[in-house]
Amino acid sequence: MDCLEKICSLLPNMTFWILALMGIVCAVLAVTVRNLVHAVLFLAGFLMSVAGLFITLEAEFLALVQVLIFVGAIVVLFMFLIMLTHQITDLSVPQGNQLKGVAVIVATVLFGLIFYLLKAMKWQEVVLPVKGDIANIGRLLLSPYVLAFELVSVALLVALIGAIVIARKKE
Amino acid sequence: MGLTNYLILGAVFFCIGIYGVLVRRNAVMILISIELMLNAANLNFVAFTKYVDPVKLTGHIFTIFVITIEAAEVVVGLAIILAGYRCLKSIKVEDINLMKW
Amino acid sequence: MQFLYDTQLLVNNIHSFLFGMCSLYGLPVVLVTIVAMVITVALVGGFISVNVMLLVLAERKIAGHIQDRLGPMRVGPHGILQTVADAIKLLLKESIRPKIADKWAYFFAPVIVMAPAIMTYLIIPWSPGLIIRDLNLGLLYLLAVSSLGVIGIILAGWSSGNKYSLLGGLRSGAQIVSYEVAMSLSVIGVIMLCGSLKISEIVEAQQYCWYVVKQPLAFFLFIIAATAECNRAPFDLPEAESELVAGFHTEYGGIKFAMFFLAEYANMFVASAMGATLFLGGWQGLPILGLALPPLVWFLLKTYLIVFVFIWFRWTYPRIRVDQLMSFGWKVLLPLAFLNIGITGLVMVLG
Numbered sequence: 298m299d300c301l302e303k304i305c306s307l308l309p310n311m312t313f314w315i316l317a318l319m320g321i322v323c324a325v326l327a328v329t330v331r332n333l334v335h336a337v338l339f340l341a342g343f344l345m346s347v348a349g350l351f352i353t354l355e356a357e358f359l360a361l362v363q364v365l366i367f368v369g370a371i372v373v374l375f376m377f378l379i380m381l382t383h384q385i386t387d388l389s390v391p392q393g394n395q396l397k398g399v400a401v402i403v404a405t406v407l408f409g410l411i412f413y414l415l416k417a418m419k420w421q422e423v424v425l426p427v428k429g430d431i432a433n434i435g436r437l438l439l440s441p442y443v444l445a446f447e448l449v450s451v452a453l454l455v456a457l458i459g460a461i462v463i464a465r466k467k468e
Numbered sequence: 469m470g471l472t473n474y475l476i477l478g479a480v481f482f483c484i485g486i487y488g489v490l491v492r493r494n495a496v497m498i499l500i501s502i503e504l505m506l507n508a509a510n511l512n513f514v515a516f517t518k519y520v521d522p523v524k525l526t527g528h529i530f531t532i533f534v535i536t537i538e539a540a541e542v543v544v545g546l547a548i549i550l551a552g553y554r555c556l557k558s559i560k561v562e563d564i565n566l567m568k569w
Numbered sequence: 570m571q572f573l574y575d576t577q578l579l580v581n582n583i584h585s586f587l588f589g590m591c592s593l594y595g596l597p598v599v600l601v602t603i604v605a606m607v608i609t610v611a612l613v614g615g616f617i618s619v620n621v622m623l624l625v626l627a628e629r630k631i632a633g634h635i636q637d638r639l640g641p642m643r644v645g646p647h648g649i650l651q652t653v654a655d656a657i658k659l660l661l662k663e664s665i666r667p668k669i670a671d672k673w674a675y676f677f678a679p680v681i682v683m684a685p686a687i688m689t690y691l692i693i694p695w696s697p698g699l700i701i702r703d704l705n706l707g708l709l710y711l712l713a714v715s716s717l718g719v720i721g722i723i724l725a726g727w728s729s730g731n732k733y734s735l736l737g738g739l740r741s742g743a744q745i746v747s748y749e750v751a752m753s754l755s756v757i758g759v760i761m762l763c764g765s766l767k768i769s770e771i772v773e774a775q776q777y778c779w780y781v782v783k784q785p786l787a788f789f790l791f792i793i794a795a796t797a798e799c800n801r802a803p804f805d806l807p808e809a810e811s812e813l814v815a816g817f818h819t820e821y822g823g824i825k826f827a828m829f830f831l832a833e834y835a836n837m838f839v840a841s842a843m844g845a846t847l848f849l850g851g852w853q854g855l856p857i858l859g860l861a862l863p864p865l866v867w868f869l870l871k872t873y874l875i876v877f878v879f880i881w882f883r884w885t886y887p888r889i890r891v892d893q894l895m896s897f898g899w900k901v902l903l904p905l906a907f908l909n910i911g912i913t914g915l916v917m918v919l920g
């Protein structure tokens with residue numbers, strides 16, 4: 298039973314690594330597969346693993362909002378568009394263009410840079426409980442950040458109306 | 469898990485997203501890669517809130533705004549792609565070249 | 570039967586018993602959690618199966634009686650074992666896959682539809698202590714998880730490789746997403762009144778007055794939106810037998826179809842359970858009647874009442890056309906939901 302105890306004490310770390318691995322695998326597959334619908338499904342998997350990471354970061358409200366909005370609405374929107382544009386049958390066309398080598402180099406160099414910067418910084422880590430419950434967030438949205446909140450609402454409205462106008466069938 | 473772990477993970481997701489944006493020819497795939505990048509940024513924000521500033525929850529609020537604006541951007545992007553598809557019958561970004569000289 | 574009346578005590582006793590066993594044998598405490606999880610999953614799985622059997626039989630019998638006939642009468646006394654026969658037939662069927670169907674998407678679509686339907690059982694309040702997990706954000710969890718099923722339906726429609734399935738899947742997806750907005754907004758009135766997303770607190774707050782009295786419009790909207798969410802008539806165009814063959818599950822047979830079926834009835838039960846919890850007082854009993862029924866029985870009574878209303882709708886109303894459906898959802902339900910929120914806010918502010 299001692300090994301069981303050891304395994305259980307490692308669980309929080311293991312959750313992070315499992316979710317991270319799942320996220321990386323889903324992300325890599327999402328950008329490399331040929332079939333668009335599969336790519337969107339891998340995106341949904343990636344978004345769920347990010348939601349899981351939010352839960353490990355004690356941001357439960359954000360995790361649920363992420364699932365509700367992203368996986369519940371935006372992925373559905375992607376799937377609608379893919380099915381309305383009938384490109385899925387054209388699998389013989391290679392999906393990557395000639396910039397593959399350059400892109401790999403750019404991505405690796407950028408990652409190396411960020412990695413070096415992160416290793417060089419020393420943040421003061423604070424160990425306090427995150428009071429990310431919905432009452433706190435609501436209070437913050439309505440007192441200090443109310444202007445941003447209202448502007449974002451207007452931006453959403455503009456995007457909604459704009460999308461309807463652009464995608465309308467011209468009669 | 470330490471803050472650096474989450475930030476490095478965010479960097480990995482971001483770089484995968486950049487690879488996707490540069491490589492894919494399909495407009496919908498480029499939008500998917502942009503989603504990857506924005507979610508990496510969200511992960512960064514939330515990690516910072518937990519480890520650096522748990523009281524003021526600035527990162528959480530900003531993440532909410534990022535999610536909202538991201539939703540708006542995806543909606544408009546997909547509407548444009550749909551309109552483009554109706555005219556050009558193709559969703560490859562190379563085929564949107566009517567205004568090139 | 571006395572233990573049914575005080576389930577909080579029962580749950581505490583089971584927990585302390587398990588902890589005692591663990592400390593007696595020197596096992597780690599987390600084993601209790603694992604054992605509790607296994608027991609809960611088994612119970613939920615068993616309940617869903619039994620519930621689906623009951624509901625399918627109830628639907629066919631009620632359909633029969635509404636249509637002035639008797640319903641299934643052959644299998645078992647008065648046709649009670651009909652669902653068992655149906656289940657055996659479905660499980661023994663050969664699994665055929667169309668050649669142009671996308672192999673992995675075709676395989677995973679029923680899973681993606683079934684998993685959220687089961688996940689929503691996490692927050693159903695059966696009795697005072699008997700919620701599997703009383704999450705602080707319980708209601709938001711419900712809304713988030715129930716919006717995951719749409720992906721499965723659209724995927725099922727697309728992966729069948731069939732134009733009619735694709736159309737059915739897309740129509741169903743559009744319908745579910747539209748009515749999900751109306752459902753979420755109708756629930757906000759309840760959240761405003763209670764001040765919390767925690768399900769047990771919402772039920773406790775209805776001790777003196779059920780929310781159906783304070784928010785009748787929200788209850789009405791919730792019932793209509795829930796019928797549309799579960800793809801049930803009069804909103805069942807996506808799986809209509811006379812319109813699109815069978816909609817998104819045309820090409821599915823055997824176990825995969827059984828999973829879609831199971832998911833639909835599981836969803837229906839959860840939607841009714843939520844309607845009973847949020848508006849009809851959950852496990853609170855009516856003291857007027859003088860019957861001292863255990864809270865679990867009250868909860869099941871209310872839930873099955875709403876399930877009966879859903880079944881009644883199906884066999885009474887004609888099917889709505891898809892454009893009428895969409896315009897009803899966006900042009901009628903959504904403004905009414907906003908009106909409800911506005912009125913609730915006004916009344917709360919003015920006293």
